[in-house]
Amino acid sequence: MSNFPFLSVLTVAPLVGALVVALLPRRNPELAKQVAFGWSLLVLVLSVIMWITFQAGGDRFQFRESYPWIPTWGVRFTFAADGIALVMLMLIAILVPLVILASWHDAEHSKRSVPVYFALLLILESTMIGVFAAADVFLFYVFFEVMLVPMYFLIGSYGGHQRQYAAVKFFLYSLVGGLFMLAAVIGLWVVGGRTFDWNQLVNADIATGTARWLFLGFFLAFAIKAPFFPFHTWLPDAGRAAPAGAAALLVGVLDKVGTFGILRYCLPLFPEAARWFAPYALALGLIGIIYAALLAVGQNDLKRLVSYTSIAHFGFIGVGIFAFTTQAGTGAVLYMLNHGLATGLLFLVVGMLIARRGSAMISDFGGAGKLVPLLAGVLFFAGLASLALPGTAPFISEFLVLLGTFTVNKPVAVIATLGIVLAAAYVLWMVQRTTQGTLNPALTEVDGMRRDLNLREKAVVAPLIALIVLLGFYPKPVTDVINPAVQATMQDVGKTDPAPEVGTVQEANR
């Protein structure tokens, strides 16, 4: 089974599904939904088989495939996955069916074609898988840019208030980053010996000054994508305007392309530049953690609030990456997965609340737990996971990031810890103002607020809750896959973990 071309099939399959779904008759939207859901389940099954086939202790890159594309420029369809990519692919495969299920009725209010909405989701899945599976810089760039198009239409055509503004802002921000990256990609191609193959480029000998400029080109694109402070302003707008399902994918997966790109491209290709820029990147991460958390506290719009929390979390991931220790790096990658699960859940649950109330304003809620106790409970759980309560998966990743950072850079770790306190503040206040306290009398007049979670919605949240709890107690299967890849990345950067102090070793021996 290990010779099966998993990555190319996984990339192409959703695209074929999208075509099928788009061609289904508009009059029968239910059929389109079912086909789309079934298709995404197929992709999930295939991904699970791929996960099982992956040998955690084996080569760094597995499932490598390579086909010629544009020989004149040395461009090839090269796919390969390391542990980091594998985890992200798995996250996509899990989230997409749940998002489709959660978005069952989202497209119906929009006066637009329902099948097209689900076709766009599948196209998005295809491009997201492609971007994580690519091992050719050109191919990566292609997916990185094309990914914008389905998301643009998801936000712009099916979104809520101010969707046009948000869609254009999202597209332009990402395009700006992408074009800087294009300049860097071309530069890399010129100095790297006219090849785009990652394996060859890693060994290319690049002059220090050039490497720093190229690093900056890539980093800018990824920092906008992630987004890191101060390139984050598009995310709250896009997150608020996007339909809840698309927003879950936007924040849960799409933004991870930024941090993934830093790990896969910025660090190994330009190790010296990465070390040189690390202090600045750490500073950006720290500012992001504190600043976004403060802004989140002050939000009155639920989706904007969740968007800001996620900017704060990306600060943590950034700190974890640029601390250059295996622990922090593993924590960062684990955070990418856990944040996808936790924030994805939070976005979906918030979406369910908003769909019922018909408003995203926190002030329009109040005591909703008395009407929809189950939904309120899930929101509380998602909030706790998001603030990294011990026992939920994000705790482990946040802890690893702080631990790994503390060993090399104590002030950064200490400041970052403040972010945890602020996280408790914005999550608990949000939960309190929406579901706890005295019942807002206006709520009882809204029909939707009398319906608690139905079976479909339970099916959406249950797997996510189960995964968050499971990975909170037993993250080993995932860390086993991540660890070798992160170690290899840190070796590329030329950083080794600080040796434990002698005293602790003796204590351990005793």
Added chain:
Amino acid sequence: MTELKLPSIDYAALSPILIMLGAALVGVLIEAFVPRRHRHLVQLLFALAAVLGALTMVVLNSDDRLLTAAGAIAIDGPTLFLQGAILILAAMALLLIGERSVERGGYFVAQAAVTAESVDDRRQAEGANGATEVYPLTTFAIGGMLIFVAANDLLTMFIALEVFSLPLYLLCALARRRRLLSQEAAMKYFLLGAYSSAFFLFGVALVYGFTAGVPGRSAGVDFATIHAAVGTSPASSVLLFAGIALLSIGLLFKAAAAPFHVWTPDVYQGAPTPVTGFMAACTKVAAFGALLRVFHVAFAGAAWDFTPVLGAVAVLTMLVGAVLAVTQTDIKRLLAYSSIANAGYLLVGVLAPSKDGLSGTMFYLAAYGFSVLAAFAVVTLVRDADGEATHLSRWAGLGRRSPFFAAVFTFILLAFAGIPLTSGFTSKFAVFAPALDAGQAWLVIAGVLTSMVLAFPYLRVVVMMWLSEPGESTPTVAVPGGLTAAALMIGVAATLILGVAPAPLLDLASGAAEFVR
């Protein structure tokens, strides 16, 4: 008295040019002798047959690398590639020009001599069949362009410039609707074009003066002589630089590069849309073909001197095109500014003095031509009772009214914006990579920055079409006749194929990327 020595002429190598010019002459005769009601069909088929015949000869000649007609014409890789590109794009343009089912009687005025806005004019606008003189005019223009990219001395180049420019001035004036705008455009184009031709001719004279006095060579304006004279001529280099500058003005005018671009938006807007498409695609190929040959062959030795200046022109062109495109409210003017910006990107390729730079520029020219013709084909279709609805606000909600054409136009706009999997991306890569390789990083950075600016107007149109609600005045999209549909499909298919699988054309361009001297 010495005997006149006749130059040997390789008629086979010149056959594409001869076919087009001959066809133009026959076209004039058709105009005189074929009954009026058959003329349209006969002229269209004849012009298309001539283009296809010329194209066949280009393909058959594809291995030629020679100078002929006493060194006045060079038939080499770039010539053949660009002639092929011009002919294919011209065939698409002819399909658009020949369309008569979208607008009754075609896009052209029946009798240009009738006073605009008069009673007679209104009557003929109602549906009198358009003038068929457009076909011989177009054929003449194509013939001139074929010579222009092959010209190997400055005088031949000047004559070719006039041969293809004069018919274009006339074609611009022949719009059926909004005739005053059309005539104004033609007037503007003619006057400015005449000035720029004068600059070009003056430049030729200065360069001739510069080549005089080189030991062992007589003065001349063929590229071999100029090439030899650069660096060895005892004449003042002021002559050379002034000559290059004046020649460049003439060529950059045709290429629509800033600051010689001011005619572009007005002419693109006023001219009948198929002619606009023809100019945006074919004139661009011809102008850049000539620029490439002049700078890579004749003045290659002076590259150190002209590169910074031309680089500044390129940056200015990109900036002007991108920034002014943002403020446009008319789709044809928007495409005109986008075409100016694209001239800037092409100049980046021209300034990469390598085989890759040359092949990348040629690839860009072909790819852009297909996309821009497809774009103007869509523009001809979006119309209301008064003809084409070119104001952007009228395009609001077009995605609801006619999702297919809106989708096609969106795809073309994404190509212009340089999104991967379209030819716009591969062609940008094709010119930026050699420029960076040649150490012109500043041009690439400018190109990237202006691409960002330029993405905004394109995106605004996409937003208009898809995300806005259709208004009362949203026009419908006419059902395209077979000709327009064919041209549109060729353009869109080429935009997609050159984006997904550019390798064959890239190989072709790279195999052709060597000038004979």
